[in-house]
Amino acid sequence: MAQKFSIVRTVVQFRQYINEWREAGFSVGLVPTMGALHEGHFSLVDRSVAENDRTCVTLFVNPKQFIPNEDFDVYPRNEAADSKALKGRLVALLYAPPLDEMYPEGYITSVSVPGIGEILEGKFRPGFFTGVATVISKLLIQSSADRAYFGEKDYQQLRVIERMAADLDIPAEIIGCPTV
Numbered sequence: 773m774a775q776k777f778s779i780v781r782t783v784v785q786f787r788q789y790i791n792e793w794r795e796a797g798f799s800v801g802l803v804p805t806m807g808a809l810h811e812g813h814f815s816l817v818d819r820s821v822a823e824n825d826r827t828c829v830t831l832f833v834n835p836k837q838f839i840p841n842e843d844f845d846v847y848p849r850n851e852a853a854d855s856k857a858l859k860g861r862l863v864a865l866l867y868a869p870p871l872d873e874m875y876p877e878g879y880i881t882s883v884s885v886p887g888i889g890e891i892l893e894g895k896f897r898p899g900f901f902t903g904v905a906t907v908i909s910k911l912l913i914q915s916s917a918d919r920a921y922f923g924e925k926d927y928q929q930l931r932v933i934e935r936m937a938a939d940l941d942i943p944a945e946i947i948g949c950p951t952v
């Protein structure tokens with residue numbers, strides 16, 4: 773089935789697509805990424821395409837999950853290569869918001885998941901899981917996806933996201949996928 777591929781950069785545009793799909797009765801799968809896509813990401817994308825009528829991939833390098841000694845500025849970014857790869861995989865939409873769309877001036881709210889978010893990696897990268905939970909809660913709310921896909925490779929991240937979604941009554945099913 774041929775699938776039109778679009779790129780949007782604002783929440784308003786993102787929701788227009790989602791609303792049209794909802795009206796048509798389509799299910800929506802979400803694959804959040806920070807770009808620099810590889811086979812691991814593509815396995816999440818393929819699973820979402822198989823399980824949903826429409827798949828959105830998000831591309832956002834989230835500054836809130838970089839701790840002070842990690843360099844947000846040098847994180848690999850190649851949207852042209854990423855979108856080319858997604859076009860061939862039946863993805864309907866790439867949502868690639870700029871920084872000030874996700875965190876506009878005055879933005880202050882954060883979502884923290886104490887306990888599971890503070891042990892292991894959270895101990896060595898304080899604030900990392902708060903950054904992840906914050907951006908993923910926003911993306912799940914913005915997309916109102918039926919399902920969202922994450923790698924089991926980042927197992928603690930997956931558990932933090934499951935806890936956050938359950939606690940905030942976010943209805944998306946959080947799906948962990950085998951490491952590729």
Ligand code: PAF
Pocket residue numbers: 804805806832834837904907908926929
């Ligand atoms: O695993 C990642 O790439 C990121 O932590 C995620 C889940 C996309 C949130 O920015």
